[in-house]
Amino acid sequence: MLRTSVKSRLQAVYAQKKFVPLILSPICMSYLDELNESQRIAVEHIYGPSMVIAGAGSGKTRVLTFRIAYMIEQGIDPFNIMALTFTNKAAREMTERIGKITGASEAKNITMGTFHSVFSRILRYNADRLGFPSNFTIYDTQDSKSLIKDIIKEFALDDKTYKASGVLNRISAAKNNLISAEAYCNNDEIQGEDRMSRRPEIGRIYLQYANRCQKAGAMDFDDLLYFTNVLLTEHPDVLHYYQQKFKYILVDEYQDTNFAQYLIVKKLAAAYENLCVVGDDAQSIYSFRGANIENILNFRKDYPDFHLFKLEQNYRSTQTIVDAANSVIQRNQDQIKKVVWTENGKGKPISVVRTLTDNEEGRVIAGKIFEVQEALGSSYNDFAILYRTNKQSRSFEEALRKLNIPYKIYGGLSFYQRKEIKDVLAYFRLAANPRDEEALKRVINYPKRGIGKTSVENLIISAGRNGVSMWEVLCDFTAYPTDVSTSTRQKMHEFTVMVQSFQAELNKVDAYTLAERIVKSSGILAELHQDKDKGPEEMERIQNVEELLAGLLEFTKGAEEDELKTLSDFLMDVALLTDADQEKTEEKNHVSLMTIHSSKGLEFPYVYIVGMEENLFPSQLSTSSRTELEEERRLFYVAITRAMLSCTLSYAGTRFLWNQSLKSEPSRFLNEIDAQYLQLESPARSLGGKSLMGGGMDRSFTGGLNTKMNPPVIPKSFKSLQDVSAQRPSNQGNFDQIMVGTNVEHSRFGKGRVTKIEGAGADKKAVIFFPHHGSKTVLLQFANLKVI
DNA sequence: GCGACTTCCATTTTT
DNA sequence: TGGAAGTCGC
Numbered sequence: 176m177l178r179t180s181v182k183s184r185l186q187a188v189y190a191q192k193k194f195v196p197l198i199l200s201p202i203c204m205s206y207l208d209e210l211n212e213s214q215r216i217a218v219e220h221i222y223g224p225s226m227v228i229a230g231a232g233s234g235k236t237r238v239l240t241f242r243i244a245y246m247i248e249q250g251i252d253p254f255n256i257m258a259l260t261f262t263n264k265a266a267r268e269m270t271e272r273i274g275k276i277t278g279a280s281e282a283k284n285i286t287m288g289t290f291h292s293v294f295s296r297i298l299r300y301n302a303d304r305l306g307f308p309s310n311f312t313i314y315d316t317q318d319s320k321s322l323i324k325d326i327i328k329e330f331a332l333d334d335k336t337y338k339a340s341g342v343l344n345r346i347s348a349a350k351n352n353l354i355s356a357e358a359y360c361n362n363d364e365i366q367g368e369d370r371m372s373r374r375p376e377i378g379r380i381y382l383q384y385a386n387r388c389q390k391a392g393a394m395d396f397d398d399l400l401y402f403t404n405v406l407l408t409e410h411p412d413v414l415h416y417y418q419q420k421f422k423y424i425l426v427d428e429y430q431d432t433n434f435a436q437y438l439i440v441k442k443l444a445a446a447y448e449n450l451c452v453v454g455d456d457a458q459s460i461y462s463f464r465g466a467n468i469e470n471i472l473n474f475r476k477d478y479p480d481f482h483l484f485k486l487e488q489n490y491r492s493t494q495t496i497v498d499a500a501n502s503v504i505q506r507n508q509d510q511i512k513k514v515v516w517t518e519n520g521k522g523k524p525i526s527v528v529r530t531l532t533d534n535e536e537g538r539v540i541a542g543k544i545f546e547v548q549e550a551l552g553s554s555y556n557d558f559a560i561l562y563r564t565n566k567q568s569r570s571f572e573e574a575l576r577k578l579n580i581p582y583k584i585y586g587g588l589s590f591y592q593r594k595e596i597k598d599v600l601a602y603f604r605l606a607a608n609p610r611d612e613e614a615l616k617r618v619i620n621y622p623k624r625g626i627g628k629t630s631v632e633n634l635i636i637s638a639g640r641n642g643v644s645m646w647e648v649l650c651d652f653t654a655y656p657t658d659v660s661t662s663t664r665q666k667m668h669e670f671t672v673m674v675q676s677f678q679a680e681l682n683k684v685d686a687y688t689l690a691e692r693i694v695k696s697s698g699i700l701a702e703l704h705q706d707k708d709k710g711p712e713e714m715e716r717i718q719n720v721e722e723l724l725a726g727l728l729e730f731t732k733g734a735e736e737d738e739l740k741t742l743s744d745f746l747m748d749v750a751l752l753t754d755a756d757q758e759k760t761e762e763k764n765h766v767s768l769m770t771i772h773s774s775k776g777l778e779f780p781y782v783y784i785v786g787m788e789e790n791l792f793p794s795q796l797s798t799s800s801r802t803e804l805e806e807e808r809r810l811f812y813v814a815i816t817r818a819m820l821s822c823t824l825s826y827a828g829t830r831f832l833w834n835q836s837l838k839s840e841p842s843r844f845l846n847e848i849d850a851q852y853l854q855l856e857s858p859a860r861s862l863g864g865k866s867l868m869g870g871g872m873d874r875s876f877t878g879g880l881n882t883k884m885n886p887p888v889i890p891k892s893f894k895s896l897q898d899v900s901a902q903r904p905s906n907q908g909n910f911d912q913i914m915v916g917t918n919v920e921h922s923r924f925g926k927g928r929v930t931k932i933e934g935a936g937a938d939k940k941a942v943i944f945f946p947h948h949g950s951k952t953v954l955l956q957f958a959n960l961k962v963i
Numbered sequence: 964g965c966g967a968c969t970t971c972c973a974t975t976t977t978t
Numbered sequence: 979t980g981g982a983a984g985t986c987g988c
Contacts, residue, residue: 262978291978316977396978463976564975586977620964627964663964751978772976794975810976833973834979969985 206241206276210234217484218242221249221423224444224478226471227453230515231500231816232491232778235453239427240269242451243285244276246423253277253284257421257443259436261428263289263752265776286421290436291396292751294403297417298394299747304410305402310607310743312393313750317592318613319343319384319395325635326383332376342374346381350397351433351465353404356382390644391612400435407442418446428776429454429474433465441477448478456511457504460772460810462802468509489515491778491819493522495852499822500815502849507805524854525815527845528825532836533786536827537570538577540783543823544766545578547781555581559767559779561814563792567785568768575766585769591752595703595716596723600749602693606677607743610644622702625666633658634667673697686742687731690724771814782818784811787826788839811844912962913941920961921945 207215214234217227218241229235239258247253260266266287274282286293295313302309314322320339323346327337349359359365360378369377388394394402407414424444426432429452432440444450452474459468475481489497497517504510528543530536544558560571568584575582590596598621601614609615620626637657638645648655649671652664659667673696680689694700703720706713727745734740767779786792793807815822824845829836913919917929919941927945941960 289978399978460976461978464978566974623965625964629964770976791975796975806976831979965988967986967988969983971981971983973979973981 206244210237210241211488213484213486213488214238214241217486218245220482220484221246221251221451222449224448224450224474224481225452225484226429226474226481227451227484227486228471228511228513229453229455229486230489230513231455231458231813232489232497232517233486233515234490235427235455235486236265236269236776238486239425239453240272241276243269243425244273247273247277247281251423253281254286255420255422256285256287256425257293257423258285258287258425259290259293259427259440260287261289261431261776263292263748265427266292289751290432290439291399292748294439295394295399295748295751298399298402298406301406301410301413304413305406306389307394307402308392308608308610310392310746312391312604312608312611312614312746313399313748314388314393314395314613315592315750316343316396317597318393321613321616322387323380323384326380326387329635329639330376330380330383332380336374337376337380342377342380345369345374345377346384347395347397348465349381350401351435353401353435353438356385387612390610390638390642392608392610392644393613397435400433400439404435404439404442407439414442415446417443422447423449424451426450426452427454428458430456430459430468430471431461431464431466432470433467434470435465437467437470437473450478456509457507457513457809458775458813460775460806460813462806471511485513487513487515489517489519489816492517492816493519493820495522495524496815496818496822499525499848499852500812502852503808503815503844503847504812506847507808508801509805523821525822525824525848525852526854526856527787528823528856529841530825530827531829533567533827533830534570534573536785536825537572537574540571540785540823540825541574541578541580543783544575544781545580547821548580553780555764555766557780558783559769559774559777559781559817560783560785561769561771561774561817562784562786563771563794563810564786565770567791571768571785581765582768583763583765585767586773589752590719590722591749593716593719595699595719599690599694599699599720599723600746602677602697602699603690603742603746605674606681606689606693607746609646609674609678612645615645618697619667619670622698624670626663626670630659630663630667681743682739682741684741685731685734686740686745687724687727689742690727690745694720694724771810774817775813778817778819780818780820781823782814782821783823783825784814785825786830787824787842787845788830789842791830791839792842792844808844808847913960918963919943920963926963 207218210218211234214237217225217238221242227235227238229238243256243258246256258266258269260269266289270282270285270287273285298305298307299309299311302311320343323339323342324334327334327339327342349356349365354362354365356378359381366375366378369375388398407417421443424440426440431454440450440452452471454471456468456471459466459471462468475483492500494517497515497519501515528536528539530539540560544555547553548555548558560568562568565586572582572584591600598618601617604611604614605618616631619631634645634648634657637655638648641648641655643655648657649667657664677689677693680692700717700720703713703717706716727742730745731740767777771784790798792811793804797803797807826841826845827839830839831837913929913932915929915932918926919929920926921943925945925947927943929941930944931942933942
């Protein structure tokens with residue numbers, strides 16, 4: 176409290192004079208001390224263009240957080256800072272952490288979020304300039320595909336050559352490279368490509384798609400970037416405004432930005448060039464989404480006088496894990512050379528587990544997690560199972576459930592993608608923007624009100640013929656003649672009146688009140704209640720809708736005084752939320768299951784990378800070119816470097832796919848890890864004689880499948896004891912002696928005194944105060960402390 | 964217009 | 979396997 180008022184007075188001073196506020200330095204010192212030399216230099220360099228290349232686990236987030244906090248402490252107005260992150264969750268966490276240093280009221284004024292969410296806000300504000308309503312809808316991928324399907328049908332094209340997803344990918348790639356539909360049709364090279372793939376009509380579909388989106392008052396994900404660029408290019412006054420507003424720009428995960436994002440950032444930063452980008456080329460894993468590694472490499476061209484900072488010390492993982500990951504990534508040709516190193520302890524080797532089937536893989540990994548957890552008393556939060564594709568989660572789910580181990584699957588079908596939620600949201604969307612055609616199509620006959628497919632098709636035809644949206648036709652059949660019967664027309668009219676009544680209340684009542692009304696009077700709730708006795712899934716649907724309403728209530732309560740949080744405020748970025756964003760306060764205790772992609776930026780003491788098989792990882796679709804394969808390899812690098820203490824790789828001999836067992840070969844990546852870091856394991860099986868895996872000597876995985884050797888028969892219980900003892904650090908004996916008040920000596924920081932103990936087992940941590948280095952938190956496992 | 968039925972087809976990652 | 983699209987009879 177006190178600090179805020181002192182600060183605000185100081186800030187009034189800064190506003191007039193531009194000098195470094197020495198008075199605040201003591202506050203800064205406290206956290207700057209927690210940084211190593213290169214981190215601190217990167218934090219303190221706040222003017223001009225700079226690039227931070229941050230190796231895995233090198234404290235990148237911490238540098239970003241402290242840098243922003245430092246900027247604010249230096250008197251920079253938070254309103255002038257824009258920080259673009261990769262997920263909303265990352266943005267939220269960073270705001271929170273900055274708030275702890277500078278005070279929450281300062282932190283909340285920073286413009287922070289994903290490219291998509293920050294730009295969607297800018298677009299809403301300036302929508303009129305682009306001919307969109309300010310409450311435009313954001314189409315998600317499903318909406319986009321459904322619209323494209325309609326267009327393909329309308330053009331009477333063969334839906335086998337023109338698949339919605341393929342066409343959408345093509346359009347998406349164009350937008351990410353800022354190519355308009357017109358430019359697409361006039362570009363010879365692109366047209367040539369489309370003729371080659373025998374889909375010459377994609378350009379025409381793109382034109383129509385853009386047209387329909389515009390009429391519906393809707394933007395898709397890519398439009399949020401595409402139109403931001405249009406806005407800034409065609410309206411110099413708008414560009415000027417945002418250049419002045421965002422004098423300081425930070426971009427996280429720069430290696431995963433695409434051309435559109437690159438250009439927008441470049442434009443916004445052009446006036447002041449206070450631009451800081453942070454990234455790691457070795458972790459670029461989104462090129463399929465248009466991400467362009469070149470952006471990192473080109474930075475020096477755009478800003479020749481930029482400063483480069485490299486963070487190479489890894490604080491996350493054991494020596495073995497860091498070295499193994501390095502040995503993998505070294506095989507890539509395209510990379511910025513850097514040496515990631517660590518002072519952490521050596522740790523145990525990466526174990527490689529082979530199982531006969533994918534189901535057995537699930538059981539073995541679940542069993543291992545169970546054993547480690549039992550033996551060390553770790554929290555289940557410490558474990559993660561990472562896979563290449565979402566559908567691999569099944570065998571692990573089953574096995575974990577059988578062992579009563581709590582787990583959570585991230586990604587996959589998110590809450591907002593569930594049918595019942597999308598249905599409700601479609602009504603919400605219509606209330607905010609009745610021209611939203613995808614929402615309209617979705618619920619015009621749900622719950623059933625006798626408006627069939629043919630009638631809807633005729634409605635679309637009439638809208639197309641008259642060059643208006645479906646909603647406008649619905650509102651005025653006399654102006655737009657439509658081929659539907661009088662009785663259907665009457666039903667449509669009733670529907671229209673209902674939506675209009677929702678629309679009328681949009682800005683009069685709060686989000687929750689309107690939402691509740693919609694759910695009731697649309698008949699959705701009644702419909703769901705009718706089916707609730709059919710089974711648990713039907714019951715769950717009602718619960719999900721209730722959860723959505725509960726979320727809305729919370730949202731509505733979050734309003735400031737005199738503020739009305741409307742349903743359209745709520746809808747603003749619902750389309751941009753992901754499962755990870757939904758995560759409630761960290762009261763969890765569960766094993767995390769997720770794709771490697773969604774594990775980016777996270778870390779876990781125990782990591783299991785599963786499905787290490789050819790054609791699965793690397794994916795079958797990515798083995799045809801070097802660049803694709805290198806991306807898969809970076810993905811593998813990301814996976815390994817999530818692990819702090821222990822990393823386990825597993826693969827199965829056969830995998831059950833499309834109702835048949837398919838033989839699978841071990842992944843080539845297994846052979847790419849320097850063998851000195853590996854330890855092969857043959858899981859003991861209850862069924863004797865079936866194991867094909869040799870002892871620890873066979874290093875060649877590709878040949879290993881058919882090598883018959885007699886495995887040493889180790890009873891399961893004994894085996895598990897062995898495993899666990901291997902995890903126990905050698906200096907375990909020291910652990911118990913270390914408590915609050917113990918004087919210790921650290922190899923790097925010298926003598927110090929323990930002020931706090933956290934965690935248990937392998938995770939036991941000590942906060943130690945070193946006279947010359949300040950307070951440090953160390954993992955006892957790694958720290959190699961001497962008790963004095 | 965609607966629901967029950969059959970058939971077909973998948974196979975990557977996500978804001 | 980399982981979800982989506984197409985077919986058929988009311």
